[in-house]
Amino acid sequence: MKQTARMAMMLSLWAVLGVGFWAGTGMADCRQALVMALDVSGSVDSQEYQLQLDGLANALIDADVQRAMLAQPNSTVHLVVYEWSGPHYQRILLDWTAITDTRTLFSVSTHLANLNRRPAPPGTALGNAMQFGADLLASGPVCWKYTIDISGDGKSNFGPHPRDIRNALSRRALTINALVIGVDNPVVGDTRQVELAELSAYFRAWVVTGPGAFVETAVGFEDYRSAMTRKLLRELGTLAVSSLYPPPAHGLP
Numbered sequence: 425m426k427q428t429a430r431m432a433m434m435l436s437l438w439a440v441l442g443v444g445f446w447a448g449t450g451m452a453d454c455r456q457a458l459v460m461a462l463d464v465s466g467s468v469d470s471q472e473y474q475l476q477l478d479g480l481a482n483a484l485i486d487a488d489v490q491r492a493m494l495a496q497p498n499s500t501v502h503l504v505v506y507e508w509s510g511p512h513y514q515r516i517l518l519d520w521t522a523i524t525d526t527r528t529l530f531s532v533s534t535h536l537a538n539l540n541r542r543p544a545p546p547g548t549a550l551g552n553a554m555q556f557g558a559d560l561l562a563s564g565p566v567c568w569k570y571t572i573d574i575s576g577d578g579k580s581n582f583g584p585h586p587r588d589i590r591n592a593l594s595r596r597a598l599t600i601n602a603l604v605i606g607v608d609n610p611v612v613g614d615t616r617q618v619e620l621a622e623l624s625a626y627f628r629a630w631v632v633t634g635p636g637a638f639v640e641t642a643v644g645f646e647d648y649r650s651a652m653t654r655k656l657l658r659e660l661g662t663l664a665v666s667s668l669y670p671p672p673a674h675g676l677p
Contacts, residue, residue: 454522454567455499458659459557461574462517463605465509466546468577472645473541476575476605479648480505481537485529486653492660493523500524501660502565505536508553510545511583520564550580550631551589554600558593570598571659575648577605579626586630599634602627603655605642 462476483489493501505518517539523529557572580586593600604627606620620641628639638658642651 453499454502454565455496456501456569456571456660457561457564457567458501458503459560459572460503460505461553461557461572462505462507463509463548463553463574463576463578464507464541464544465548465578467548468645470541475645476648477536477539479645479652481533482649483652483656484536485533486656489653489656489660490526490529492657493529494525495660497524499568502567503532504560504564506556506560507544508556509549510547511549511552513544513549514553514556515542515544520560522565547582548576548578548580549583550574550576550586551584552582554586554589554593554631555584557600558596558598561598572598572600573603573655573659574600574631575603575605575652576627576631577623577645579623590630590633594633599637600632601637601655601659602631602639603642603648603651604639605648605651606644 460480462480464473464476468476484493501523502520503518503523504516504520506514506516508514518532518535521528521532523532553574554572557574561570561572590600604620604624606617606623620643624639624641632639640651640655640658642648
């Protein structure tokens with residue numbers, strides 16, 4: 425019994441020291457790889473497109489989000505942003521960027537806010553968007569935690585069913601969270617509230633996966649900034665248990 429207890433204590437000590445060793449040597453200086461996926465399908469008009477971009481841009485420089493992003497200077501958050509619609513449309517808006525300081529965050533925010541919309545297919549290929557995010561993680565930095573943050577205002581109508589992609593990705597060390605966008609300015613108790621609840625249930629059933637996965641909701645694109653802020657704070661405030669151990673040698677396991 426004494427030997428077992430001693431072994432358990434040594435393993436615990438190794439885990440704690442391991443974090444310091446890997447972070448200290450720079451071999452695991454990324455604590456979280458965060459993929460942001462924005463819905464630009466046909467249901468998103470020009471004004472809503474800009475509200476979504478501005479919402480993300482402003483959420484990233486929210487004071488609380490800044491503190492969460494920069495809370496561990498020796499283990500940074502790495503960020504990539506893309507937009508998606510049809511099966512073959514995924515456009516990278518921001519390539520992998522290490523968020524090392526406030527200046528970087530404001531630079532990213534400004535870059536996103538100044539982007540112009542490009543023509544995109546009207547379809548909603550949610551499964552393809554999920555797979556694209558996972559591929560970005562696989563080719564991205566080595567991190568303690570891997571998260572896809574996907575926004576959407578409708579159900580998939582092209583490409584593989586999200587269920588099939590989710591089931592395949594559930595075997596990988598990643599988390600997919602969702603931000604579901606409902607119709608603008610719904611009246612409490614009317615059918616639009618029901619539609620938002622149904623869409624949230626759809627994303628919960630077929631999209632989100634992984635440790636601590638969740639669905640956040642925005643009551644229309646006007647509410648996107650507030651919802652994204654809440655979502656980022658929740659994602660950045662949770663460190664996966666896997667971070668207590670040395671990271672994989674190359675990308676997403």
